[in-house]
Amino acid sequence: GQQVMQIPQYQHVQEGEDFTTYCNSSTTLSNIQWYKQRPGGHPVFLIQLVKSGEVKKQKRLTFQFGEAKKNSSLHITATQTTDVGTYFCAGASGYSTLTFGKGTMLLVSP
Amino acid sequence: NAGVTQTPKFRILKIGQSMTLQCAQDMNHNYMYWYRQDPGMGLKLIYYSVGAGITDKGEVPNGYNVSRSTTEDFPLRLELAAPSQTSVYFCASSYGGRPAEFFGPGTRLTVL
Numbered sequence: 001g002q003q004v005m006q007i008p009q010y011q012h013v014q015e016g017e018d019f020t021t022y023c024n025s026s027t028t029l030s031n032i033q034w035y036k037q038r039p040g041g042h043p044v045f046l047i048q049l050v051k052s053g054e055v056k057k058q059k060r061l062t063f064q065f066g067e068a069k070k071n072s073s074l075h076i077t078a079t080q081t082t083d084v085g086t087y088f089c090a091g092a093s094g095y096s097t098l099t100f101g102k103g104t105m106l107l108v109s110p
Numbered sequence: 111n112a113g114v115t116q117t118p119k120f121r122i123l124k125i126g127q128s129m130t131l132q133c134a135q136d137m138n139h140n141y142m143y144w145y146r147q148d149p150g151m152g153l154k155l156i157y158y159s160v161g162a163g164i165t166d167k168g169e170v171p172n173g174y175n176v177s178r179s180t181t182e183d184f185p186l187r188l189e190l191a192a193p194s195q196t197s198v199y200f201c202a203s204s205y206g207g208r209p210a211e212f213f214g215p216g217t218r219l220t221v222l
Contacts, residue, residue, distance in 0.1 A: 004152075033209045042200055042213040043153065088152055090209070097143075097168055098209055100152030 002027050004091050006101035014109050019076040021104035023089035031092050032072045034063055037103070038085045046074075079108045111136050116201050116214035123191040123221045131186040131217050133201030139212070141204045142184040144168075144176065146197040147216075153200065159184055191221045 003026040013019055023032065031050045035043040047056055049065035049072060056063045062075045072091075076083055086105045090098040117132045135142065140161045145153040155168030159178040173195060175187040184203075188195060199217045202210035 031209070042216050043202075044213070045209070045211040048209055090152070092209070097155050097158060099169075100154070102150065102152045 002091070002093055002099045004089060004099045004101040006089060006104050008104055009102065010105045010107075012107040012109065013079050015081060016078050019079050019083070019106055021074050021087050021089075021106075023072045023074075023091070023101055025070045025091050025093075025099075027070070027093050029069050029091040029093055032065060033090045033092075033098065034072075034074055035088045035090065036085050037088065041085075043088065076106075079106070081108050081110055084108050113137065114201055114203055114212050114214035116199075116217050118217060119215065120218045121220070123188075123219065125191060125193065125221060127191050128187070128189050129191070129219075131188070131199055131201075131219075133184045133186065133214060134182050135184075135201075135203040135212070136182065137203065137205070137212065138181060139203035139205045140181065141206070141208070141210075142178065143202040143204075143210045144174070144184070144186045145200045145202065145210075146170065146195075147200060148197050156186065156199075188219075193221050195219065196221050 005024045034046040037043045053067045054065040060077045064073045086103040088103045090100040114135045143158045144156040147153050154170045157176040159165045165176050201214040204211045
């Protein structure tokens with residue numbers, strides 16, 4: 001079955017440093033979603049990427065979908081303490097439902 | 111709008127007991143989902159529904175049942191609870207073919 005791997009599992013940065021998490025799929029995806037989950041909270045939908053090579057920005061967050069539609073990345077510029085949480089990618093192939101990665105936990109020290 | 115609501119927030123069950131996790135949304139979304147999240151893991155889809163009267167299995171449906179008699183409500187039934195069902199359960203909804211966009215606050219279930 002479809003597998004979605006995320007790296008790193010965990011990253012601890014100083015406030016102001018950049019952060020990147022990567023998502024890799026075993027199969028070609030039709031789309032990929034990114035979510036953020038604060039400790040003890042519920043997942044919050046951030047964005048959907050659909051097109052090959054697509055790049056989308058939300059303030060300090062940059063999302064990218066690979067040309068082959070098998071990988072994606074989320075980059076945060078100049079992290080803030082409010083960025084703390086676990087970031088999940090979730091991919092879909094064709095009309096299948098989403099497969100979530102295990103997430104990257106981000107810790108930001110002031 | 112209340113968004114997606116879930117009850118209860120916490121529950122402890124004994125092995126073999128049954129319970130229903132409630133989920134409701136007031137956004138008129140046709141798609142609804144039930145996910146479970148084990149510690150340190152991503153979300154796994156249990157069941158989903160694309161509209162009232164239509165449900166389908168996800169990745170981990172064994173031990174669970176669902177129904178969708180109205181657009182608003184999507185309850186999840188656990189029959190004969192087992193320790194392996196200890197998890198956090200999230201209900202989510204979306205409109206049309208959009209991915210799961212709106213999540214409820216979750217139900218933390220422990221089976222002892």
